Amino acid sequence: MKLQERAAVVGIGISNMALIRYLVARGVRVTACDRTSAEKLGERAAELARLGVPLVAGEGYLEPLADHDLIFLTPGMPKHLPEIEAARRRGAAISGEIGLVLDLCRAPVIGVTGSAGKTTTTTLIGEILRAAGRETYVGGNIGKPLIEQVEAIPSEAVVVLELSSFQLQLVHRSPHIAVVTNVSPNHLDVHATMEEYVEAKKAIFRRQSPADWLVLNADDPTVRAFAAEARSRVVLFSRRADPGGRDAAFVREDRVIWRRGGRETPILFLDEIRLPGLHNQENVLAAVAACFLAGAPLSAVREVVTQFTGVEHRIEPVRVLDGVKWYNDSKATSPAEAVAALTTLPAPIVLIAGGSDKGIPFDPIAPLVAEKVKTLILMGPTAPKIEEAVRRGGYAGPIRRAADMAEAVALAREAAAPGDTVLLSPACASFDAYRNFEERGSHFKSLVEALS
Known part of the structure; x- marks a missing residue:
């Protein structure tokens, strides 16, 4: 993307403040x-004033979008607002910090x-590549924005980006190695439809070339x-099974296997993975595939995967x-x-849930709540929706309402007995x-640590 004399930056969050500093410089x-x-x-407005x-x-x-031909949007805002659509129709370049x-x-x-x-x-992936001796930069949806240092990153380094659907709506280039872990309903408070959400995810590979790689979860029908x-x-x-193909990462007889060009290499046993849960086995497989494609040696993969705890x-x-x-x-x-x-985690569970609404049905959690949750503590605007979903799904246990996190922790302390898990x-x-x-x-952890 060619920078122009003028640009509008919409949404003054952390990543866009870094972008503004980059553009002004x-x-x-x-x-x-x-x-x-x-x-x-507050301070962000003061910094803008200092920058002029x-x-x-x-x-x-x-x-102001009507008067600018280069527009950068904060990732989480709806992209179909009338002012944005009008700018797009008249040919304005619309991007985001991660797109640049x-x-x-x-x-x-x-x-x-x-x-x-993600x-x-x-x-x-970042930890494995560092263990392999590669100069590695991790960013995107996590860590510090990379825009202010991207021009100093050498070509022999490697950049690892966590990319949200919102960010992917604003990119015009795809990574050399793209990884898709899974796709389920999410962010439907911002995306107009589930179809729009899935299309946003596809942007991670839409502009790849035949020389690039796409790593996909074969156990997820949408992703496959x-x-x-x-x-x-x-x-x-x-x-779950060998997904086929000359190149694949999979589990066979409790062992992670990497196959490249038809040649198989045993990596490690599942019980050597310190990350808990079946979902983390999938995350490990995705990371293993990406790192081997990026040239990491087996020793680096084993070193990190057998030590990484989350x-x-x-x-x-937090504590016992x-x-x-x-x-x-x-x-x-x-x-x-x-659900993951x-x-x-083992039953019985005292579960604290609820918050702001993303427009997603809560029915997927209902069977596990019915099976494993001893007491359900709900807070935030979504509490009624969650209660309705879990009751419909067969949960017959007590449900308590909390006005805030402090009350939720106090109610959990009251409900939990030795051997229980509070989650x-x-x-x-x-x-x-x-x-x-x-x-x-962080607030939850501070409240739990303060319990006597």
Whole structure:
């Protein structure tokens, strides 16, 4: 993408503040736009003033788009708003911070997307490549924005990006190695339809060439079907069976196998994987395939996979108190991610769930709630929907309502007995009470650590 003299940047979050600093440093005259008032933006508004960037805030924040031919959007906003559609029709270039990173990056890029497992898989890939001695940069939907350092990343390095559906709607280039972990309903509060959500995920491979690689979960029918649309070389992974093909990662007789060009290499036994849960076996297989395609040696793969215990806020052990195990799974912002945690942890479970609504049905969690949950504690705007779904699915146990996280933790402490598990796995976004799932998880952990 060619930078122009003027650009509008919509949404003043962390990644777009980094983008604005990058653009201003290169002489681009930026107009910042945000629905939030300057007063609420606080230090970010003050930094914009120091940079000499005018801010259009409040109800008419999208009006400047009519006067700009280069527009950068914050990933999580709907892309079909009238002002955006009008800009697109008149030929304005519309992108995002990560789209510009992909355009500028000289190093090969490994991109990871999916409804669940993105962060764990991306982190695993980054750690394996570092163990292999590669200069590695990890970013995208996690970590620090890469836009301010992308031009300094050497061509011999490797960049690993976690890519959300929102980010993929704003890219014009695909990674050299693309990984899709799975696809299930998510973010339907922003995507107009499930079909739009799936199409956004496909952007990770749409612009690949025949020299590129696409790593797909063969156990997910929606993801496996992507292979028929790919121009790149496809590698399937499966924890259930050999998915076929000359190149694949799969489980056979409790052992992870990597096949390249028809030649098979045993990698490790499943009981050597320290990450808990069947879903993490899939994440390991995806990471193994991507890293071998990127040239990592077997020694680096084994070193990391046999030591890696997980990422913060994802089925994260917090403490054991009076015989009760407490887990922070704040990153479970969808029912599918909550299902993974409920599948992994033993019953009886005291489950804390609820938050802001993403427009996703909660029925997928109902069977596991009925099977494993002793007491269900609900909070946030989605509490009635979750209660209705689990009752419909056969849950007959007690349901308590909490006004906030502090009350939820207190109710969980009251309900749990020695041998129980208390699990925060909201199945919802956090924006009703927190800026992000990290803040929610950190608050939960601080409350649990404070219990005496």
